[in-house]
Amino acid sequence: MESEPVSNTDVPQGSKPFSKTDGADFPPDLSYQSGFGNHFASEAIPGALPPGQNSPLICPYGLYAEQISGTSFTSPRKLNLRSWLYRIKPSVTHEPFKPRSPGHGRLVSEFDQSNSSTTPTQLRWRPADVPNSPTDFIDGLYTVCGAGSSFLRHGFAIHMYTANKSMVNSAFCNADGDFLIVPQEGRLWVITECGRLQVSPGEIAILPQGFRFTVTLPDGPSRGYVAEIFGTHFQLPDLGPIGYSIVQKFGGELFTARQDFSPFNVVAWHGNYVPYKYDLSKFCPYNTVLVDHSDPSINTVLTAPTEKPGVALLDFVIFPPRWLVAEHTFRPPYYHRNCMSEFMGLIHGGYEGFRSARLTGGRINPFAISMGDGTFLSVAKADGFLPGGASLHSCMTPHGPDTQTYEATIARGNEAGPYKITGTMAFMFESCLIPRICPWALESPLMDRDYYQCWLGLRSHFECEGTDDEQGIHILNGNDETKIPA
Ligand SMILES: O=C(O)Cc1cc(O)ccc1O
Numbered sequence: 001m002e003s004e005p006v007s008n009t010d011v012p013q014g015s016k017p018f019s020k021t022d023g024a025d026f027p028p029d030l031s032y033q034s035g036f037g038n039h040f041a042s043e044a045i046p047g048a049l050p051p052g053q054n055s056p057l058i059c060p061y062g063l064y065a066e067q068i069s070g071t072s073f074t075s076p077r078k079l080n081l082r083s084w085l086y087r088i089k090p091s092v093t094h095e096p097f098k099p100r101s102p103g104h105g106r107l108v109s110e111f112d113q114s115n116s117s118t119t120p121t122q123l124r125w126r127p128a129d130v131p132n133s134p135t136d137f138i139d140g141l142y143t144v145c146g147a148g149s150s151f152l153r154h155g156f157a158i159h160m161y162t163a164n165k166s167m168v169n170s171a172f173c174n175a176d177g178d179f180l181i182v183p184q185e186g187r188l189w190v191i192t193e194c195g196r197l198q199v200s201p202g203e204i205a206i207l208p209q210g211f212r213f214t215v216t217l218p219d220g221p222s223r224g225y226v227a228e229i230f231g232t233h234f235q236l237p238d239l240g241p242i243g244y245s246i247v248q249k250f251g252g253e254l255f256t257a258r259q260d261f262s263p264f265n266v267v268a269w270h271g272n273y274v275p276y277k278y279d280l281s282k283f284c285p286y287n288t289v290l291v292d293h294s295d296p297s298i299n300t301v302l303t304a305p306t307e308k309p310g311v312a313l314l315d316f317v318i319f320p321p322r323w324l325v326a327e328h329t330f331r332p333p334y335y336h337r338n339c340m341s342e343f344m345g346l347i348h349g350g351y352e353g354f355r356s357a358r359l360t361g362g363r364i365n366p367f368a369i370s371m372g373d374g375t376f377l378s379v380a381k382a383d384g385f386l387p388g389g390a391s392l393h394s395c396m397t398p399h400g401p402d403t404q405t406y407e408a409t410i411a412r413g414n415e416a417g418p419y420k421i422t423g424t425m426a427f428m429f430e431s432c433l434i435p436r437i438c439p440w441a442l443e444s445p446l447m448d449r450d451y452y453q454c455w456l457g458l459r460s461h462f463e464c465e466g467t468d469d470e471q472g473i474h475i476l477n478g479n480d481e482t483k484i485p486a
Pocket residue numbers: 293294295296332333334336338342399400428
């Protein structure tokens with residue numbers, strides 16, 4: 001996978017390297033260093049990186065050397081993550097942290113009975129409206145669900161955000177874990193200590209634990225999803241401001257500290273612990289070329305592992321445009337109960353298609369995608385799972401295609417030819433931990449309280465000679481005749 005670590009901090013001759021954070025000064029096309037997990041180096045001024053050593057007595061240009069480590073110093077070499085930043089002033093130069101006022105109250109980093117609950121019921125939320133009142137990325141962030149604890153360094157949280165305003169003269173720093181940000185509406189222009197990232201819907205950005213960053217919104221109204229992982233990092237699957245306030249998320253609470261210089265005053269850096277982004281359209285999906293429906297792990301873009309081989313603290317899995325070609329196969333996702341928990345989001349389009357029978361009677365499903373030959377690609381859970389919305393199917397909670405999807409797939413029959421699902425990007429955060437759900441999410445008017453009804457119409461197609469639906473079927477079990485209700 002080609003990943004795109006942050007742009008280098010090179011600035012055109014004569015332009016200011018850092019300025020106010022309204023995003024307007026972002027160069028139109030940033031250049032990015034590429035290669036997941038590489039060691040990178042970047043200099044805003046030639047010669048700013050010290051030659052031959054990391055911490056010389058005097059650094060070039062009188063810069064301070066500062067290390068940020070993403071793993072313990074003693075982690076084995078191949079797992080070790082750290083970067084050296086050469087900056088005008090060190091990060092430590094700020095006033096003491098104090099709890100942020102007004103408090104936030106919508107972020108959770110340690111899930112227990114006092115702040116969240118569990119339910120095996122299928123949950124689904126409509127997309128949230130972007131507020132009218134000025135709201136930046138920090139204030140617009142709220143936790144939907146999660147498990148474990150940032151303090152115990154094991155767990156995850158799933159947040160969503162709605163925002164309409166750039167962060168100004170403030171920087172966010174997440175001491176609790178890494179953020180994987182999935183913008184759904186509105187681009188995010190992110191200033192980080194390693195350079196800038198322009199992240200559009202359809203791309204993701206990873207902001208590792210500890211980095212300070214500012215989110216600006218060039219398009220105004222913005223909405224998206226954030227997965228946060230505690231205690232590990234994502235990897236590829238085996239396959240000029242007046243003053244800044246630093247807002248530090250620590251144990252789910254926000255603290256602020258003032259400093260009179262930009263947190264992005266890094267003039268050069270090198271290392272392998274960096275923010276990065278990835279364009280999901282570059283992901284090449286693989287799947288069956290003959291029969292059956294492969295499980296979605298084949299579409300894992302990033303995984304945060306646990307110590308158990310193959311068991312993820314959090315997988316980031318996508319459902320991108322792709323060809324469906326399987327023969328005599330039920331092509332939508334199979335009905336299933338999973339020992340892992342599945343949180344799903346939709347960036348655009350519909351989710352998980354099938355080529356439905358010709359739509360008649362002028363009843364056009366707004367989520368049906370025309371195939372150009374008079375047939376339509378309708379989508380599973382189409383009318384309720386909307387771009388910007390979400391669903392949660394926790395551990396062992398049954399789910400699968402809704403009634404309409406099932407019936408239309410069966411009606412289409414075995415002769416369904418190859419077709420391409422286009423114009424969609426859905427994703428899943430999948431975890432071995434069971435998420436607890438925050439009150440906001442359970443009490444929200446956006447929660448679809450009728451979600452379960454999409455499956456109620458699934459009727460028995462059971463056919464067996466000598467039985468009728470009213471009576472149930474009679475089978476012989478040893479010497480006893482057992483009646484199974486229809
Ligand atoms: O539940 C879902 O929609 C996600 C999913 C998709 C799929 O193709 C197979 C299994 C699975 O959990």
